[in-house]
Amino acid sequence: MPENDAKSVTPNARVYGAGHKLIGKNYVTADLYAKVTGQAKYAEDFHAEGMLFCKLLLSPLPHARVKHLDVRQALAMPGVKVILTADELPPPGDTLTDNGTVIRANPKSERALNMEPLYQGEPILAVAAVDELTAAEAIEKIRIEFEPLPFAVDPLETLRPGGPNPRTDGNIWVQPPTPPAVAGAPPPAPPPPTIGALKWTEAEFADAKSGRLPMGKTPDEWSYGDIDAGFKNAVLVLDETFVTPDTSHQPLETRSALSYWQNGKVYVHTGTQSTAQTVPAIARWLNIDVSKVVLISEYTGGGFGSKVTAGVSLIIPALLSKRANAPVMMRISREEETFIGRARPSLLGRMKVGFSKDGRIIALDMFVISNNGPYDANGDVPTSGRIVSLLYQPEAMHWRGVTVLTNTPPRSAQSSPGGLQGIVIMEPIVAKAARKLGLDQVAIRRINCPEGKAPFGPAVQGKRPYATSAFLKEALDRGAEQFKWSERVARTPKRVGTKVRGVGVSLSCYVGGTVGFDGLLVIKPDGRVNFQSGIGNLGTESVIDVHRAGAEVLGVPWEKCDVTWGDSSKNLPFTCVSGGSQTTHAMTRAAYATAMDARKKLQEIAAKKLGGQPDDYIVANERVSRKGGGAGMALAQAANYAIQLGGIYDGHEVSADLNGRTKASAAALAGQGLLAAAKDNYPRDGATFSYIASFAEVEVDVETGKYNIVDFLAYADVGSVIHPRSLGGQVLGRSVLGIGHAIGQKWVYDPHYGAMLSTRFYQSKPPTILDVPVDMQWAALDIPDPETPVGARGVGEPPVGGGCASILNALSDALGDEIFRRAPVNADTILTSLEAGHPMQHPLMAHI
Amino acid sequence: MTENDDAKMIEPPQSGLTRRDLIKGVILGGVAISSSSYLFRASTLAAQTSRGTGDRLLTINVNGQQRRADVMKQETLAWTLRHKLGLTGTKLGCDRAECGSCTVLIDGVPHYSCSVLTHTVRDKKVLTIEGLASPDGALHPVQQGVIDEQGFQCAFCMPGFIMAAVAFLKANPDPTRMELAQGLSGNLCRCQDYDKILTAMMRGAENMRSASRA
Numbered sequence A: 001m002p003e004n005d006a007k008s009v010t011p012n013a014r015v016y017g018a019g020h021k022l023i024g025k026n027y028v029t030a031d032l033y034a035k036v037t038g039q040a041k042y043a044e045d046f047h048a049e050g051m052l053f054c055k056l057l058l059s060p061l062p063h064a065r066v067k068h069l070d071v072r073q074a075l076a077m078p079g080v081k082v083i084l085t086a087d088e089l090p091p092p093g094d095t096l097t098d099n100g101t102v103i104r105a106n107p108k109s110e111r112a113l114n115m116e117p118l119y120q121g122e123p124i125l126a127v128a129a130v131d132e133l134t135a136a137e138a139i140e141k142i143r144i145e146f147e148p149l150p151f152a153v154d155p156l157e158t159l160r161p162g163g164p165n166p167r168t169d170g171n172i173w174v175q176p177p178t179p180p181a182v183a184g185a186p187p188p189a190p191p192p193p194t195i196g197a198l199k200w201t202e203a204e205f206a207d208a209k210s211g212r213l214p215m216g217k218t219p220d221e222w223s224y225g226d227i228d229a230g231f232k233n234a235v236l237v238l239d240e241t242f243v244t245p246d247t248s249h250q251p252l253e254t255r256s257a258l259s260y261w262q263n264g265k266v267y268v269h270t271g272t273q274s275t276a277q278t279v280p281a282i283a284r285w286l287n288i289d290v291s292k293v294v295l296i297s298e299y300t301g302g303g304f305g306s307k308v309t310a311g312v313s314l315i316i317p318a319l320l321s322k323r324a325n326a327p328v329m330m331r332i333s334r335e336e337e338t339f340i341g342r343a344r345p346s347l348l349g350r351m352k353v354g355f356s357k358d359g360r361i362i363a364l365d366m367f368v369i370s371n372n373g374p375y376d377a378n379g380d381v382p383t384s385g386r387i388v389s390l391l392y393q394p395e396a397m398h399w400r401g402v403t404v405l406t407n408t409p410p411r412s413a414q415s416s417p418g419g420l421q422g423i424v425i426m427e428p429i430v431a432k433a434a435r436k437l438g439l440d441q442v443a444i445r446r447i448n449c450p451e452g453k454a455p456f457g458p459a460v461q462g463k464r465p466y467a468t469s470a471f472l473k474e475a476l477d478r479g480a481e482q483f484k485w486s487e488r489v490a491r492t493p494k495r496v497g498t499k500v501r502g503v504g505v506s507l508s509c510y511v512g513g514t515v516g517f518d519g520l521l522v523i524k525p526d527g528r529v530n531f532q533s534g535i536g537n538l539g540t541e542s543v544i545d546v547h548r549a550g551a552e553v554l555g556v557p558w559e560k561c562d563v564t565w566g567d568s569s570k571n572l573p574f575t576c577v578s579g580g581s582q583t584t585h586a587m588t589r590a591a592y593a594t595a596m597d598a599r600k601k602l603q604e605i606a607a608k609k610l611g612g613q614p615d616d617y618i619v620a621n622e623r624v625s626r627k628g629g630g631a632g633m634a635l636a637q638a639a640n641y642a643i644q645l646g647g648i649y650d651g652h653e654v655s656a657d658l659n660g661r662t663k664a665s666a667a668a669l670a671g672q673g674l675l676a677a678a679k680d681n682y683p684r685d686g687a688t689f690s691y692i693a694s695f696a697e698v699e700v701d702v703e704t705g706k707y708n709i710v711d712f713l714a715y716a717d718v719g720s721v722i723h724p725r726s727l728g729g730q731v732l733g734r735s736v737l738g739i740g741h742a743i744g745q746k747w748v749y750d751p752h753y754g755a756m757l758s759t760r761f762y763q764s765k766p767p768t769i770l771d772v773p774v775d776m777q778w779a780a781l782d783i784p785d786p787e788t789p790v791g792a793r794g795v796g797e798p799p800v801g802g803g804c805a806s807i808l809n810a811l812s813d814a815l816g817d818e819i820f821r822r823a824p825v826n827a828d829t830i831l832t833s834l835e836a837g838h839p840m841q842h843p844l845m846a847h848i
Numbered sequence B: 001m002t003e004n005d006d007a008k009m010i011e012p013p014q015s016g017l018t019r020r021d022l023i024k025g026v027i028l029g030g031v032a033i034s035s036s037s038y039l040f041r042a043s044t045l046a047a048q049t050s051r052g053t054g055d056r057l058l059t060i061n062v063n064g065q066q067r068r069a070d071v072m073k074q075e076t077l078a079w080t081l082r083h084k085l086g087l088t089g090t091k092l093g094c095d096r097a098e099c100g101s102c103t104v105l106i107d108g109v110p111h112y113s114c115s116v117l118t119h120t121v122r123d124k125k126v127l128t129i130e131g132l133a134s135p136d137g138a139l140h141p142v143q144q145g146v147i148d149e150q151g152f153q154c155a156f157c158m159p160g161f162i163m164a165a166v167a168f169l170k171a172n173p174d175p176t177r178m179e180l181a182q183g184l185s186g187n188l189c190r191c192q193d194y195d196k197i198l199t200a201m202m203r204g205a206e207n208m209r210s211a212s213r214a
């Protein structure tokens, strides 16, 4: 039992949001009542009359071509309505970006169904029938013959000389050169990337024999500073290889989807991380106009990056429904979710790091390869380099990387994509260096961590980019104090009986926000303020939280505010996707801009009706009133005047810089009250990142190899706190997602057949409530970011890397540096390595 | 204003009302679904199946009501609840007894309804998340605990956790956080919001205790 197993209900109570009425305060989100009573409808909870059910035929092989297909027997079954194959998929549409550039659809990208499956579990065809049993029986009656093709599930295997290619034309993505510009014509767009083959030589593979990551040629590299001089001046140089696991996102709600067509429009019910941006994705996949798509997604059962704009598989029920002329429900099972539901790519990394006497990192040579799956390249490889460069501020750095294709399920961004892997590869080296140099673990991180407008990555047009701000040193100091770091380090003995205690600290950071999105609100004639929210409702609560920043500006009590979300037909503004921790930053900016637009309009209306100048009026307490007392009017009255005045006041005219989707929504809402719509045009000097200092203590039983996490603290530098409870949920929730990578989650494959063995929760188990301390701690600095009007940055990703790495560091504090060179660290890793005195797991093989 | 006052002011969910008038034909909740099967009544095949393979018209006691449904031999309680009785508050996260999102109470004891055959509950009382609040809409103290503490994130796991907590707290009204964590350990939250969940459930325990004193 932990020392502080108190009965206290709220161990994490602390007051935030000084000087604000709404920002930084706890409240009850408007979606919670439906959730708590079971009334909240997720995609699979809808039922349409005459609804058919769909089942998928999945590839049993990791790479094959369908040679022969006979569906006649299946189609002849009573109750079977339609069978959909890849030939019947529409060609995917091009992407028209918001600045008008066309990105051509890549014919080699993933599609919903495929006659040349590139991984075990890839959908080949789909059956719609009156019920699931019939659909499943029909799948059994389909006669299908495959021609097996060469495959690779391990990225190093395909890089070997003569190694198998995961795709018929190669194993990496290659960017063909952009054709030269023609005088007078607009500059040509770069052609879509294509597939090429990369093989390393036997000589380049030599290092693999000693368990070190071989470093052959890579298509990408960058550097800054004088790395050779750095290594020359270093008092300690470490050269280490580390491997991170492949982990499925495993949202508790699978990517089920219900679809039907009405009046030429397709209706889709599915989970998504963005209501606003999933609509154009669906339009592209179905190759129809965005005006023909209606998405309903009021509740999403988790995403973590796997449902950024939902999943391409949702076009299967949409197309079946069109053919069958009936609604079609596609329920995705847990195993199917493992195959088509996305995962984080494993990164194999090798770092050569030069330290000065006081622990400063003066040279860093980073080399990474990823296990990407067969389709579009994920950004994890390049991102890992930029995050490491920001978080540890090496004086000189060289980075190389390659994204390697394999016949394993497609990857996508997962909370802190590339960030987790970069941090987890780097942190054990920093911990080891501190031990070798006789430095405190907090001190060595303090001397390296970013501060203020910290630079990161290579120079772009002669200048290195930099962060908007970083107060991580303060978070580290305050965290160390709250965690009683020095006391824990000094505590003796470390070992009692078979139990050894260890403490670990980790730095962590990730992108914390984007800019340039729109907000939209209407002040109704009854005085209520309605915020239109295009944000996905995946559990972070930013869908509602961000609008508190707008209500604060308008001085309207929250009880008088409504938020509309979760249905693309309800006139939503152009909104960021909730991925990469953008939302809190991007959408509080948009909410703030929109509220400022509303305020200006209120002041103008008051001046028109009551005399004087707009500046003579203030907006507060649900009124616009003359400064120093005197004439004024309630917001309700101002809304009525706005309707009378029309034009810019009730939304009949809107600002030209708004996105087309916001303009269309504003036009639909025009005349309902005072309409405000604004684009976030606020300046921003630097790129936005959020930071976490993570602390953990573990207790390892060296006789069984089992270990417990005794205590955990995450101290956040995420700008102003908007909603403490939802922030705390993100800080600790995403920390635990990271911890899963330390304590047990991974994929296991049968390499001979290219078949996955870890398809269910119990085979790659996310942490349970008993895997983490019962009184996890979090806190936030609550220092506003100077480059955004509300001061808030995003939080979803930053805690993840620190969650994992602080546990790994605590383990090596307890057990020494010779136990593990890859994550996760399981009991058998510990037992066998302790006995042997060196790491016993295969250092490089994938999926062990 | 205290948090509790705040809580009472929240609007009922926006889902129902708004959706209904937009999309005709999509049935929203239990209310709109008749107690008979849509799956097997709707098709010719269904008619054959129900004659041939022993679909049986059963009456089961769910949330204090006698409900009738055509049930297959191999049908799980989760399927009957969700697809025959329209009680979709009970979620399926794995359908194989791994995650607990389908947890319901059978005669007061938590069970994974994805792994219970409907035929076996004929003489028992089933309680789902929809039956927890009193008919006048007053929330169960554990539900209120979630509101008080903004427990859970996506909430897909929430019905299962709440049902497990209700049963556990009945037997253990004054647990420590560790004891309560043990009681909830059959439920998985992939948003990994365990700390806030535990806090909300502890608040629920406190609410239950003060309700029983009152």
Ligand code: FES
Pocket: B091, B092, B093, B094, B095, B096, B097, B098, B099, B100, B101, B102, B103, B112, B113, B114, B115
């Ligand atoms: S759905 Fe029943 S335990 Fe997961």
Ligand code: FES
Pocket: A252, A301, A302, A539, B152, B153, B154, B155, B156, B157, B158, B188, B189, B190, B191, B192, B193
């Ligand atoms: S809150 Fe999302 S699974 Fe628990």
